[in-house]
Amino acid sequence: MKTAGEIFRKHLAMTTPFPIGIEIESAQGSWLYGPNGERYLDFISGISVSNLGHGHPHIKAAIHEQTEKHLHTMVYGEYVQSSPNGLAQKLSAILPESLNCCYFVNSGAESIEGALKLAKRVTGRTELVAFRGSYHGSTHGALSVSGNETKKQAFRPLLPDVRFLRFNEPADLPQISKSTAAVVVETIQGDAGVRIPDVSYMQALSQRCKEVGALLILDEIQTGIGRTGSWFAFEQFGIVPDILCTAKALGGGLPLGAFIADQDLMAHFTEKPMLGHITTFGGNPLACAAALASLEVIEKEQILEGVEQKGVLIENLIQNPRIKEIRRRGLFFAIDFETAEEVQIIVQSLIKRGVLSFWFLSCPNSFRIAPPLNISEEDIRWACNQIQEAIAELKV
């Protein structure tokens, strides 16, 4: 008989030759549990997904309740269903006035695909402006506007007419022109290693888009739903996008994405051609019910109010002379070491110690943590202690 690990390696597509490969049987709060009594503190939230940890009773109750009512009934956009309705209404209440119309999809990359298509349709233009160091997803369109050349090379030709600018470099902004359909940008670059732009830069970028009639698409797939201490990071930059992309933590642990814009913009998908963007599972009732419940928890438990304090606590507890730099906004961290090798050793050592963390594809010398926003102070202290011990063990 094959072991679980053998089945995983043989019958599930592998994305790397060296997957983390730990076995997970259950999860509760900030902890994941293996089949033989192993326990791991989730200090990465499944890469910024489990912002409320695991098994929150309110989210579970909402999922059970929706399961009793109905699951999928029809492709996106045809039937009136209380679950996507409730979520769209809640998101509109949280967001600025102009972000009032949600198109629900199943993932981050899909939300980018929809946003790019919408921008082309609204402006009648084709050029897309994107940024070096960016990551927007692995589908053809999203990959086309992502910066990591190594990941793109094997899949060319990708979308034509994409222009790459340097992130946080005002001198490049004049390249956004009247030919530009959209500028797509992460409010804080994630995969590049938590790169936080200047407020003045983001405002100038937004202004330039307005001047030339290009739509500003903000990718908040990783930074949204409280990760940086506000519902969305753009609130901290005094700008509002024309189209907002969200996913990851949005679904409360179920697969869900959305691109959100003003109804006037979104109306362009309704005609010429009709059905300008379609999806079977987008707005899945179960995912939307979990998402609404998770937004309710964030509000009711005042989760956003605690994010910065926890971020500061972690930052203080992990200080170490081997660390070159810590970049952080809220509970979104990149911790720079001299080499990628050090990061790999720390990540592996932490797994053995029962703490889950990760690295960045486009910034391998950065160590990545993004704990659940409702993690306890006790768990934070324990994890940071393990991190200190893992760093102390470094011999390289």
Ligand SMILES: Cc1ncc(COP(=O)(O)O)c(C=O)c1O
């Ligand atoms: C900023 C950003 N955009 C887009 C994506 C793609 O999301 P998904 O993996 O759900 O397609 C990710 C995923 O890591 C991301 O971090």
